[in-house]
Amino acid sequence: MTTEQQRTGEWGLAAAFDRAAPTYDAMVALSPGYHAQLRTAAELLVERLPRPEAGDRPVSVLDVGCGSGASTRALLDAWAGQAGTPGLLTVRGVDASQGMVLQARAKRWPMGVELLVADAVEHLESLPDASVDGVLAAYLLRNVPDRERLVREVARVLRPGGAVAIHDYSVVGNIRARVTWAAICHGVIIPLAALKRSDVPLHRYLYTSVRDFDSVGRICERLLLAGVVDLHHESYGGWQRDLVHTVVGSRP
Secondary structure (H helix, E strand, O other): OOHHHHHOOOOOHHHHHHHHHHHHHHHHOOOOOHHHHHHHHHHHHHOOOOOOOOOOOOEEEEEEOOOOOHHHHHHHHHHHHHOOOHHHEEEEEEEOOHHHHHHHHOOOOOOOEEEEEOOHHHHHHOOOOOOEEEEEEEOOHHHOOOHHHHHHHHHHHEEEEEEEEEEEEOOOOOHHHHHHHHHHHHHHHHHHHHHOOOOHHHHHHHHHHHHOOOOHHHHHHHHHHHOOEEEEEEEOOHHHOOOEEEEEEEOO
């Protein structure tokens, strides 16, 4: 959702996340594997990033749709686990929800982490060509009306050899996944939101946005058309099998 749409009379996704921000971390903590899956997505991205040495330019990663900072933390942990040199990584987290960014800023971060309130597409368009080494987009792409534009901008800002990871729900083309997602949303997520007096329209939106989102094949197609190559797809186990996916690729 663009900033302009948020200013008009349409239901505002960023405003809904603003309202949900104070309880967002507690809600996602109820989702089995949420943080572990984010960590895996971050690890798949970090595996493809350059390994600078002392005196080199730090590796720069853009975390678009950073929310309350869980994906940003996953990036830092993945980098520490693989590269072991925190000072040689910078992460800029960007999210359209001021409330979510305020939740993220309230947490402790090392130097090199920047958290901004901005529309993801508009922020990408403000960046020069080939200006970042990596982009993580977790639970973002399905929330952007012009997905082609977002993916095109991600590919444009990546340096040669840079990498992107798209991490999200996708159930299109898989009957079992669609049935499971409907059952979980209508039987657990939406009733729980009502019980906790959370933002029920936001959780209903979660259901429909996932139901109507791209298939994994379509996500891969978008990346390939934008010039991203060497794609790898990772799915996850448990009840979320075939529901949660990570697609990672590189810029030649």
